Amino acid sequence: MTKITHHLTEDLLMGYSAGTLPEAVNLIVATHISLCDACRASLDAYDAVGGVLLERHSHEVSEACLAGALDMIRKGETSATPAPRRGCDLVPAPLADYVGKGLSDVKWRPVGMGVKQAILETSPEATARLLYIPAGTAVPDHSHNGLELTLVLQGAFEDAEGRFARGDIEIADDDLEHMPVADISQDCICLAVTDAPLRFKGLLPRLAQPFLKI
Amino acid sequence: MAESPDWTSCLIRIRDDRDETAFVALFRHFAPRVKAFLMRSGADAALAEEVAQEVMATVWHKAAQFDPARASVATWIFTIARNRKIDALRKQARPEPEDLPWGPEPDPDQADAVGLQQEMDHLGQALAELPDKQRELIEKAYFGELTHREIADATGLPLGTIKSRIRLALDRLRHAMDGRAR
Numbered sequence: 001m002t003k004i005t006h007h008l009t010e011d012l013l014m015g016y017s018a019g020t021l022p023e024a025v026n027l028i029v030a031t032h033i034s035l036c037d038a039c040r041a042s043l044d045a046y047d048a049v050g051g052v053l054l055e056r057h058s059h060e061v062s063e064a065c066l067a068g069a070l071d072m073i074r075k076g077e078t079s080a081t082p083a084p085r086r087g088c089d090l091v092p093a094p095l096a097d098y099v100g101k102g103l104s105d106v107k108w109r110p111v112g113m114g115v116k117q118a119i120l121e122t123s124p125e126a127t128a129r130l131l132y133i134p135a136g137t138a139v140p141d142h143s144h145n146g147l148e149l150t151l152v153l154q155g156a157f158e159d160a161e162g163r164f165a166r167g168d169i170e171i172a173d174d175d176l177e178h179m180p181v182a183d184i185s186q187d188c189i190c191l192a193v194t195d196a197p198l199r200f201k202g203l204l205p206r207l208a209q210p211f212l213k214i
Numbered sequence: 215m216a217e218s219p220d221w222t223s224c225l226i227r228i229r230d231d232r233d234e235t236a237f238v239a240l241f242r243h244f245a246p247r248v249k250a251f252l253m254r255s256g257a258d259a260a261l262a263e264e265v266a267q268e269v270m271a272t273v274w275h276k277a278a279q280f281d282p283a284r285a286s287v288a289t290w291i292f293t294i295a296r297n298r299k300i301d302a303l304r305k306q307a308r309p310e311p312e313d314l315p316w317g318p319e320p321d322p323d324q325a326d327a328v329g330l331q332q333e334m335d336h337l338g339q340a341l342a343e344l345p346d347k348q349r350e351l352i353e354k355a356y357f358g359e360l361t362h363r364e365i366a367d368a369t370g371l372p373l374g375t376i377k378s379r380i381r382l383a384l385d386r387l388r389h390a391m392d393g394r395a396r
Binding site: 020030052065069073084093 | 295
């Protein structure tokens, strides 16, 4: 595997640890962490802060609550340690829960110029989609009303911010206008998450936007 | 009770010996904390208690997955409580990273667990020593269902100030934990 050079921000790591992010954002964070040991280690540190904070406040619990818990542990089956969750075919385990076994299962829909997408089912505050960009293709110049996160699963793309390959995540906010171009050597597949509709600069893509659900 | 009870060996007794006495001790300490965490996140007392009960039962059932070399007991329970919170309060799935290729060591190095616990003690101390304003912001970010923007609205501070204060607070914590972390 090539070395990951584009990582999660502190905001995202902390929000993921605190559990305050929308489901689609949690999905892309969990998928990146599955591929990135550095961010996994950072997440452990944020979880440790959560553990320390947990210790600081308490609220009295009834004896009935303890009795009920004892009841639950006596009745419940102690499940054997489940087999470790693993991904397959370029799809890390958290993403596999949303797309099925592998990329061959994905039901792509064309969005023009050979680019295809598949919207994944999550809660509505943010949208997760898989993007399929044929080798050498440029995605139309667009900027954002909100946040756009793009994680490369296969191939690579390049834009003004640099080159992004498998495991790399690009974090684009309101200011960034960019035109990602897929590497010529291989079709590029990404997981992309947006919390607001993209704004395309050209008239045509903008007209098509409501139909594409981009 | 000792000043800093050894929750790790308590949980290991639960894991290996299915020791109910150890479970009761763990429950008496952590269930009220999980309940407070849920209430600060917006659950009413009844729901918070119900979820705390489920979280503690999960601790018993999933004890085999506890890895004392990777997380303290408080951290591990925090992650279980956080995931239950998302499920119970927001009715959302919580995508979790894939498991590491290696599971918990069957017989972890005691030194790792002790070192980790010392690190947690340092972190707790560093947090207690933060200026009140910084500590409150971190607590809000973790326990409230508040985004940085909502914290900005609630406190009247501009968003940039919130973010830099949180960053500053985290830097101080990181500094306090220096040495072992990386």
